[in-house]
Amino acid sequence: MLLPYLKRQDIKEYLSKGFSYQKTMQLLNVSRNAVTRMKEETKMELITIRHDDPVYDPAVQQVMQRILVLSRMQVRGINRKQKKRLSSKEIYHILNKETFKISLNKTRELFSYIKNQGEQAYLHIHHPPGEYVEFDYGQLRLPFPHEDRIVYFAVFTFPYSNFDFCYVSLKQDSKAFVDGFNAFVKKIGKVPPKVVFDNMKIAKDHRTEKKNATVSKMLKELSNHYSFEVQFCTPYSPWQKGGVENSVKRLKKDFIKYNIGTYSDLEEVRNFVDERLKKRNESMHPVKNDTRVNLLDHELPHFNTLPKKPFIYAKEIQRTVSSHGFITYNYSKYEVGTAYKGNRLNIRITDQKIYILGRQREVLAKYNLTKEKGTTRFRIWYSLKKIASKPNHFIKSLEYKSMPKFLKILFQHAFKENPKHFSAFMSLLFGQPKNLIKKYCKRKQIHYNQLTSEELLNLVL
Numbered sequence: 018m019l020l021p022y023l024k025r026q027d028i029k030e031y032l033s034k035g036f037s038y039q040k041t042m043q044l045l046n047v048s049r050n051a052v053t054r055m056k057e058e059t060k061m062e063l064i065t066i067r068h069d070d071p072v073y074d075p076a077v078q079q080v081m082q083r084i085l086v087l088s089r090m091q092v093r094g095i096n097r098k099q100k101k102r103l104s105s106k107e108i109y110h111i112l113n114k115e116t117f118k119i120s121l122n123k124t125r126e127l128f129s130y131i132k133n134q135g136e137q138a139y140l141h142i143h144h145p146p147g148e149y150v151e152f153d154y155g156q157l158r159l160p161f162p163h164e165d166r167i168v169y170f171a172v173f174t175f176p177y178s179n180f181d182f183c184y185v186s187l188k189q190d191s192k193a194f195v196d197g198f199n200a201f202v203k204k205i206g207k208v209p210p211k212v213v214f215d216n217m218k219i220a221k222d223h224r225t226e227k228k229n230a231t232v233s234k235m236l237k238e239l240s241n242h243y244s245f246e247v248q249f250c251t252p253y254s255p256w257q258k259g260g261v262e263n264s265v266k267r268l269k270k271d272f273i274k275y276n277i278g279t280y281s282d283l284e285e286v287r288n289f290v291d292e293r294l295k296k297r298n299e300s301m302h303p304v305k306n307d308t309r310v311n312l313l314d315h316e317l318p319h320f321n322t323l324p325k326k327p328f329i330y331a332k333e334i335q336r337t338v339s340s341h342g343f344i345t346y347n348y349s350k351y352e353v354g355t356a357y358k359g360n361r362l363n364i365r366i367t368d369q370k371i372y373i374l375g376r377q378r379e380v381l382a383k384y385n386l387t388k389e390k391g392t393t394r395f396r397i398w399y400s401l402k403k404i405a406s407k408p409n410h411f412i413k414s415l416e417y418k419s420m421p422k423f424l425k426i427l428f429q430h431a432f433k434e435n436p437k438h439f440s441a442f443m444s445l446l447f448g449q450p451k452n453l454i455k456k457y458c459k460r461k462q463i464h465y466n467q468l469t470s471e472e473l474l475n476l477v478l
Contacts, residue, residue, distance in 0.1 A: 020051055028055040033114070066119040072130065080117050084108055084124070085131055105129075144176040146312075147319025149211035149248065151176060151258040154189055155265035157272055159286065160279045168286055170268060171197035174261035178312030179302055181264045181294050185287045191219050191235045195330040198239065203327070205313070207320035211246040213258050221249060235330070242328040244321055268293070331365040331372075338362060342399060344373060348390035353382050354399035395419040398447055401440045408436035423454070426465040431473055438470065445477045453477075 020028075028051065031041045038052050070077050087108045091100040103111075109124040155170040171184040171194060182204055184197030202208050214220040214236075222233045232240070232247050240247050250257040271293045280286050298309045305312060336344040342355035346364060353362065353373050365372040366386065373382040384394045393415065400416040411417055412434065417425070432439040446453070457476055458465060 020047070025055055028052055032056055066117065066123055068120060068123050070123075072127070077127070080112065080119060081127055081131060083112065083115070083117070084127055087111060088128065088131060146177045147210065147316040148177065149213055150174065150209040151213045151261035153215060153258065153261040153265055154217065155268060156189070157269055159272070162279060162281065168283070169193065170265065170290070171201075172261055172264050172268065173201050174258075174264045175313060175316060176260045177316055178309050179260065180298055180309045180313040180316075183268065183290050183294055185283065185290055187283060189219070191233075192330045192332070194219050195235070195239060195328060198243075199327045202243065202323055205317065205320075206323060207317050208243045208245055208323055209320055211248055212240075213248045213250065215250045215255070215258065216252050220247070234333075239328050243324065267297075329367050331367045333363055333365050335361050336364055343393070346371065349387050350393040351382065351384050352393075352395045352399050354396075357381070397424065397443060401444050404436045404440040408440075411436040423465050427454075427468065427473070430466045431468050431470045442470070442473055442477070445474070449477055 024045065024047065027045055028041060028047065031044065032052070032055065036044070038049060041047070041052050042049060066077060066080055072078070072081070087103055090103055092103065093100055105125045105128040106121065108128060109119070109121045112119055112124065151174045153172055155172060156167050157170070158165050159168050166187060169186050169189045171186065173182045174180070182201050184200050186193040186197065218233075220233055220236050222231050236247060255262050268290065272289075275289075275293075277289070280289075298313075300308065302309055302312060334346075336346065338344055338353055338357045338360050340355075340358050342358055343350040343352055344362065344364065345351075346366070351371060351373065357375075362376075362381070363374040363378075365374065369386055371384050371386045372380050373384075375381050382396050382399075384396075387394065395416045397416065397420050403416070404411050417428075420428075428434060428439050432442065453476065454465070454468075454473070458468070
């Protein structure tokens with residue numbers, strides 16, 4: 018009599034769990050011959066995998082398919098909220114409970130083979146000379162005399178020649194990046210047509226959505242000044258600029274390998290970096306039969322010409338004009354005129370100058386940036402009405418002391434220290450070409466103290 022399918026499966030399950038013939042017969046109410054027959058079928062269904070079986074063997078292919086399925090499964094670990102993938106040892110136990118007979122070493126071998134086979138491979142990209150330059154930041158904590166400080170490395174790498182350049186700084190802000198880029202283009206004497214960045218804050222404006230993120234204002238001004246194209250990598254894809262990533266890692270390893278102890282100052286760190294990069298750039302390229310420095314010469318003809326003046330970084334902020342016509346920056350006051358009181362104006366600050374801009378981005382006033390706190394800077398153009406209304410105290414005022422030296426000479430000699438006549442002349446001079454009086458004196462070959470008020474009036478009228 019043929020046993021039903023479910024009954025046969027029950028017998029096989031009991032036998033696989035280690036039940037004896039007698040126990041299986043009693044629980045399932047079957048004969049001994051039926052249990053013996055199912056035992057023989059179970060032995061015939063086992064697929065034995067030996068350690069020397071090749072991967073193209075049909076039996077091995079079958080077990081590999083099962084391992085692939087099990088390797089993609091996720092089970093809950095000790096922490097019930099987290100899931101984990103099955104290990105090779107867990108897969109081994111599952112296979113031996115099924116219809117496979119395989120050793121643990123063979124399971125690990127096939128598991129590793131499947132895992133490596135599924136990993137993504139990459140093509141070796143050919144880079145033509147002068148295609149673009151890759152940029153990235155690296156950082157490392159280094160010992161200095163009084164404390165350990167984080168040092169930042171702005172690294173530029175040429176994919177064709179593998180030539181590296183590094184600028185070392187103590188900050189990773191926009192100003193430090195501009196200083197590094199200016200040093201880079203000054204070093205090579207040309208400007209690359211394209212620079213590849215990752216999604217760092219100084220390069221990309223992250224205030225909008227990621228899909229609509231744009232180039233930062235600083236980088237846009239820098240690229241317009243040097244005429245190069247900006248390109249960003251895909252987020253979380255460092256292999257798109259693998260050359261500079263490797264350069265940063267190599268530089269960090271050099272600090273560990275050639276540890277010199279405590280660095281006296283930042284200049285010593287820069288000298289160490291320059292020495293290591295010089296040695297590397299003068300070495301042979303791993304593929305091309307030439308040094309990296311010589312290969313750089315093949316790239317330079319494809320680069321753009323360097324502008325006459327370097328890019329000057331300017332920080333831009335906003336300030337409200339006070340009721341007396343001043344704006345405040347770093348505890349110092351700069352005059353802009355009472356006509357703008359209450360208005361919120363943009364201010365551009367460089368290392369040496371401070372520019373006060375109007376609503377149309379026109380320059381309302383320009384001052385030399387003072388590092389002394391609590392000082393007040395004046396412009397004579399915004400004090401003309403005060404001079405006309407209170408002429409007796411003009412010479413003793415700060416407005417007079419802050420005037421340029423040549424205007425003081427004109428006030429003393431040409432206008433005989435008459436504040437009203439001087440303020441009337443200055444109101445006529447407002448808006449005239451820059452250095453008008455200086456050019457007139459140079460043309461006439463005379464000094465400022467030889468000018469008369471009549472000459473000056475004829476000059477501006």
